[in-house]
Amino acid sequence: MSTLTTQDTLTPLFEGAPADFSSERALAKESFYTQGLPAVKAEEYKFTQIARKLEKEISDFNPAKPVSITEEMVKTAIFEGFVGYILVLNNGKLEEELSQLPSEVSISALSNQEIGSIAKPSKDAFVALNQASFVEGLAISVPKKTQVEKPILILSFAKASAGQVVQPRIWIEAGDFAEVTFIEKTILLGEDKVFSNQVVEIKGAINSKIHYYRLQNEGDQAIEVSNIETDIQKDSQFTAVTISLSGDMVRNNLNLNLLGSNSEGNMYGLYLLNGKTHVDNHTNVDHTIPHAESNELYKGILADQSRGVFNGKIFVRQDAQKTNAFQQNNNILLSEDAVINTKPQLEIWADDVKCSHGCTTGQLDEEALFYLQARGIDKTQAKGLLLYAFAGEVLEHIEDESFHDYCVSLVQERLGSKF
Amino acid sequence: MLSIKNLHASIEGTPILRGINLEVKAGEVHAIMGPNGSGKSTLASVLAGREEYEVTEGEVTFKGKDLLDLAPEDRAREGVFLAFQYPVEIPGVSSTNFLRTAVNQVREYRGLEALDAVKFLSLMKEKMKLVEIDQKLLSRALNEGFSGGEKKRNEIFQMAMLEPSLSILDETDSGLDIDALRIVSNGVNQLKSADNATIVVTHYQRLLDYIVPDYVHVLYKGRIVKSGTKELALELEEKGYDWIKEEVDSAATV
Numbered sequence: 001m002s003t004l005t006t007q008d009t010l011t012p013l014f015e016g017a018p019a020d021f022s023s024e025r026a027l028a029k030e031s032f033y034t035q036g037l038p039a040v041k042a043e044e045y046k047f048t049q050i051a052r053k054l055e056k057e058i059s060d061f062n063p064a065k066p067v068s069i070t071e072e073m074v075k076t077a078i079f080e081g082f083v084g085y086i087l088v089l090n091n092g093k094l095e096e097e098l099s100q101l102p103s104e105v106s107i108s109a110l111s112n113q114e115i116g117s118i119a120k121p122s123k124d125a126f127v128a129l130n131q132a133s134f135v136e137g138l139a140i141s142v143p144k145k146t147q148v149e150k151p152i153l154i155l156s157f158a159k160a161s162a163g164q165v166v167q168p169r170i171w172i173e174a175g176d177f178a179e180v181t182f183i184e185k186t187i188l189l190g191e192d193k194v195f196s197n198q199v200v201e202i203k204g205a206i207n208s209k210i211h212y213y214r215l216q217n218e219g220d221q222a223i224e225v226s227n228i229e230t231d232i233q234k235d236s237q238f239t240a241v242t243i244s245l246s247g248d249m250v251r252n253n254l255n256l257n258l259l260g261s262n263s264e265g266n267m268y269g270l271y272l273l274n275g276k277t278h279v280d281n282h283t284n285v286d287h288t289i290p291h292a293e294s295n296e297l298y299k300g301i302l303a304d305q306s307r308g309v310f311n312g313k314i315f316v317r318q319d320a321q322k323t324n325a326f327q328q329n330n331n332i333l334l335s336e337d338a339v340i341n342t343k344p345q346l347e348i349w350a351d352d353v354k355c356s357h358g359c360t361t362g363q364l365d366e367e368a369l370f371y372l373q374a375r376g377i378d379k380t381q382a383k384g385l386l387l388y389a390f391a392g393e394v395l396e397h398i399e400d401e402s403f404h405d406y407c408v409s410l411v412q413e414r415l416g417s418k419f
Numbered sequence: 420m421l422s423i424k425n426l427h428a429s430i431e432g433t434p435i436l437r438g439i440n441l442e443v444k445a446g447e448v449h450a451i452m453g454p455n456g457s458g459k460s461t462l463a464s465v466l467a468g469r470e471e472y473e474v475t476e477g478e479v480t481f482k483g484k485d486l487l488d489l490a491p492e493d494r495a496r497e498g499v500f501l502a503f504q505y506p507v508e509i510p511g512v513s514s515t516n517f518l519r520t521a522v523n524q525v526r527e528y529r530g531l532e533a534l535d536a537v538k539f540l541s542l543m544k545e546k547m548k549l550v551e552i553d554q555k556l557l558s559r560a561l562n563e564g565f566s567g568g569e570k571k572r573n574e575i576f577q578m579a580m581l582e583p584s585l586s587i588l589d590e591t592d593s594g595l596d597i598d599a600l601r602i603v604s605n606g607v608n609q610l611k612s613a614d615n616a617t618i619v620v621t622h623y624q625r626l627l628d629y630i631v632p633d634y635v636h637v638l639y640k641g642r643i644v645k646s647g648t649k650e651l652a653l654e655l656e657e658k659g660y661d662w663i664k665e666e667v668d669s670a671a672t673v
C-alpha cells in the first residue's frame with residue numbers, strides 16, 4: 001500500500017468534499033482505504049507506478065478550486081471545422097455560461113443516486129477515491145428516441161497549483177433508441193502538474209448508440225487516471241476511441257459490460273508517445289449474455305524513452321454463447337529505449353464463441369522504407385508515410401468528420417507525414 | 420551513363436559481389452543472366468542503395484556522380500529506377516498518394532514544378548494506358564493483395580511515371596503470363612530512348628525476344644564471367660549454365 005494511503009496525506013481531499021452523496025462517499029472512502037492506492041507490486045498497476053508518481057509530484061492533496069475561464073479560451077480550444085454542442089467543465093464543474101448545450105438533452109449538476117452502480121468503488125481504488133471526494137459531478141441524459149444530430153464536445157479545463165487534484169465525475173445515460181456522440185478534450189492551464197482522476201459512467205439503454213471519443217494531448221503536466229465504465233443493453237452499440245498523444249503518466253481504465261444480446265462494443269485506441277510519456281490502456285470487456293460482439297484495436301508508436309502498456313481483458317461468461325470477440329494490439333518501437341508491455345487476457349467460459357486476439361511489436365518495416373526511398377521519397381517522409389499508414393487505421397473509426405480531420409492533422413504533424 | 424568498376428559488396432560479412440565491372444551507355448539495353456544466388460539482385464540492390472549491403476571495394480559512377488555516395492532517394496531522383504524482383508506490399512499507403520509524393524519529389528529535385536492534382540491525374544491516365552494497368556488496382560493500397568503479375572505491372576507503371584534514365588528490371592518477367600509479358604515489354608520498349616538505358620535481369624530468353632538486348636552478361640559467384648551479344652542468351656537457353664560454371668570453376672582451381 002502506498003504511503004499516501006497509510007498516512008494522512010489524503011485527508012484534505014476527503015475533508016474538502018461537499019456534503020452531498022454522503023452515504024455513497026462514506027462507502028467509497030471505506031472501500032478506498034480497504035484497497036489502498038496500488039502498491040508497487042499490485043498486479044493491475046505493476047507497469048504503471050501511479051502512486052509513486054503522485055508521491056513524487058503532488059504535494060497538495062486539496063481538491064482544485066474552479067479557475068477563471070474566458071470565452072476566448074473556449075474558442076481556442078475548439079478545433080477547426082467543429083460543428084456541434086459545447087460543454088465546458090472547469091476543474092470538473094459545469095460552466096453553463098460558456099457552454100452551448102443541446103436543448104433536447106438534459107445536462108445538469110449530478111444529483112441522482114445511481115452513481116457507483118456502473119463504476120463500482122470496490123473494484124478500483126481510483127474509482128473509490130473519486131466517488132469519495134469528487135467536488136461536483138455532471139449528469140447528461142439523452143431521452144429515449146432522441147438522436148442528437150451533432151456531437152457534444154466536452155472541453156474539460158483543468159488547473160491546479162502544487163499538484164492538487166481534479167476529479168471530473170460524469171454520468172451519461174442514453175434512453176431507448178437514443179443516439180449521441182461525445183468528444184472529450186482536456187486542456188491544462190498553468191504550469192503545474194495536475195493530477196486528474198476522472199470517472200465516467202455510461203448507461204446505454206435498448207437500441208441506443210453512443211460514441212465516446214477522447215483526445216489526450218495535455219502535455220507533460222498531466223498525471224491522469226481515467227475510469228470509463230459502460231453498461232449497454234440489448235441491440236445497443238458503444239464505441240470508444242481514445243487518442244493519446246502526450247502526458248506525463250496516463251492510465252486509462254476502460255470497462256465495457258455487454259448486458260443485452262445483439263449489443264456491440266467497440267474499443268479503439270491510438271497512442272503516439274515520445275519523451276518520457278507513459279500511457280497505459282487497460283481495457284476490459286465483459287460478455288455476460290449470448291450473441292454480443294466486441295471489437296478492439298489498439299495501436300501504438302513509441303519513440304524516445306516513452307513507455308506504453310496495453311492490457312486487454314476479454315471475459316466471456318458461461319452463458320455468453322455465440323459471442324464474437326476480437327482484439328488486436330500492434331506496436332512500433334522507434335527507439336531502443338522505448339518500452340511496451342502488452343498483454344491480452346482472455347477468460348472464456350462459454351464453448352460456442354468466436355474469439356481472436358493478437359499482438360505484435362516491431363520496428364518500422366525496413367523493406368517498405370527502402371521501397372519508398374527507391375522511388376525518390378525522402379527518408380523522413382517515407383517514415384512518416386509508413387507510420388501514418390499504421391496509425392490511420394485507428395483514426396478511421398472516428399465518424400465525426402471534423403474531429404477525425406483534427407486528429408489526422410495532429411497525428412500527421414507528429415509523425416512527420418504532413419507534407 | 421553507368422560505370423561499375425571492381426565492385427565488391429557483402430551482406431552480414433558474407434561477400435556476395437566479388438569484383439563487378441560493367442559499362443552502360445545511354446541508349447543501350449543490357450541483360451544480366453546467371454544461376455540462382457549468383458548475385459543479380461544483390462547488384463541491383465546495391466545500385467539502388469539498399470543499406471544492408473556493404474560495399475567493400477570498387478566504385479560506381481552514374482552520369483559522372485559517385486552513385487554510392489548518394490542516399491537511395493537521391494539515386495532515384497538522379498534517374499535510377501529499380502523494378503523490384505519482389506515488390507513490397509504496403510498496407511495503408513494508397514497507390515495514388517504514394518506515386519504523387521514520389522513524382523513530385525523527383526520533379527522538385529530535377530528543378531521541375533510540382534504537379535497539381537489535375538495534371539498528376541492526367542499523367543497517370545496516360546501512363547496507365549502504356550502498361551494497361553487497371554484503375555481499380557491503383558485505388559487500392561500499394562501492392563496490397565496484388566497478384567504476382569499485377570505487382571510487376573505496377574513496377575513498370577511506376578517506372579513510366581518517374582521517367583528514369585537508368586532502369587534496372589529485376590526479373591520483371593517472372594510471374595507474368597504471355598499477354599502480360601507482351602504488354603509489359605511493349606511498355607518498356609516505348610519508354611526506351613537514346614537518352615536512357617535499361618538493365619534487365621532475367622532467366623528467360625522469352626523476355627529478350629521482346630526487349631532485345633545489346634549486350635548479355637552472365638553473372639556467376641559475384642562476378643561477370645561472360646559477356647556477349649544477344650546470341651549468348653540463345654546459347655544459354657539451349658545449353659544452360661553448366662558449361663560456363665565448368666569454365667569458371669576449372670579456371671579457378673588452376
Ligand SMILES: Nc1ncnc2c1ncn2[C@@H]1O[C@H](COP(=O)(O)OP(=O)(O)OP(=O)(O)O)[C@@H](O)[C@H]1O
Nearest residue numbers: 430431433435453454455456457458459460461462
Ligand atoms: N541476408 C543475407 N545473408 C547472407 N546471405 C545472403 C543474404 N541475402 C542474400 N544472400 C545471399 O546472396 C546470394 C545472392 O543473392 P541474390 O538475391 O543476389 O541472387 P540472385 O542472383 O538474384 O538469385 P535469383 O536468380 O534466385 O533471384 C545468395 O546466395 C543469397 O543466399
Ligand SMILES: [Mg+2]
Nearest residue numbers: 459460461504
Ligand atoms: Mg534475384
